[in-house]
Each structure stands twice: as structure tokens, then as C-alpha cells.
Amino acid sequence: MSWSVLFSGWSLMRIIRLLLGIFILAEGISSQQWLPGIVGGIFLMQALLNIGCCGTNSCNVTNSKVDPSKSETIQYEEIKIK
Numbered sequence: 001m002s003w004s005v006l007f008s009g010w011s012l013m014r015i016i017r018l019l020l021g022i023f024i025l026a027e028g029i030s031s032q033q034w035l036p037g038i039v040g041g042i043f044l045m046q047a048l049l050n051i052g053c054c055g056t057n058s059c060n061v062t063n064s065k066v067d068p069s070k071s072e073t074i075q076y077e078e079i080k081i082k
Contacts, residue, residue, distance in 0.1 A: 009050055018047035 025040025046052055 006048060013052075014047050014050060017043050017052075021045075021047055 021040050021043030023040070024036050024043060028034070028036030028038075028040050
């Protein structure tokens with residue numbers, strides 16, 4: 001495991017998963033129930049490893065690398081119906 005995964009790419013959703021995981025895990029431990037402990041552990045692992053239900057950033061849209069200064073003029077041909 002790379003340590004850069006833990007310290008880079010923190011977004012609002014990742015922070016929410018971390019806080020939610022800590023809270024649910026603490027509640028599961030304090031109430032001595034295993035189900036909230038497992039759910040809290042899953043949220044913690046998602047936050048720490050930066051993975052979600054879709055995997056690592058597989059649902060994100062990639063940034064466009066098109067240079068707007070190099071735009072081309074498009075010529076259209078009008079089609080008339082007989």
C-alpha cells in the first residue's frame with residue numbers, strides 16, 4: 001500500500017465517509033453490537049483507501065485536454081428536401 005493514498009486526494013465525500021465511519025464504529029463498540037462495527041469499519045476503509053462503491057475514481061468524468069485556442073471552424077452543408 002502506498003502512503004500517498006492516505007494523504008492525498010481528500011474530498012468532501014471522503015471526509016464525510018471518515019467521520020461517519022468513526023461515529024458508527026464507536027457506536028457499535030459502545031453498544032457491543034457487531035453489525036454497526038462492521039458497517040463502521042467498511043466506511044473507515046473506504047475513506048482511508050479512497051475507494052467507494054464504484055472503485056477508485058471510476059465514476060468521475062475525466063478533464064478535457066482540448067486546447068480552446070486551437071479551435072477549428074466547422075463548415076456545414078445545408079441539405080434541402082425536394
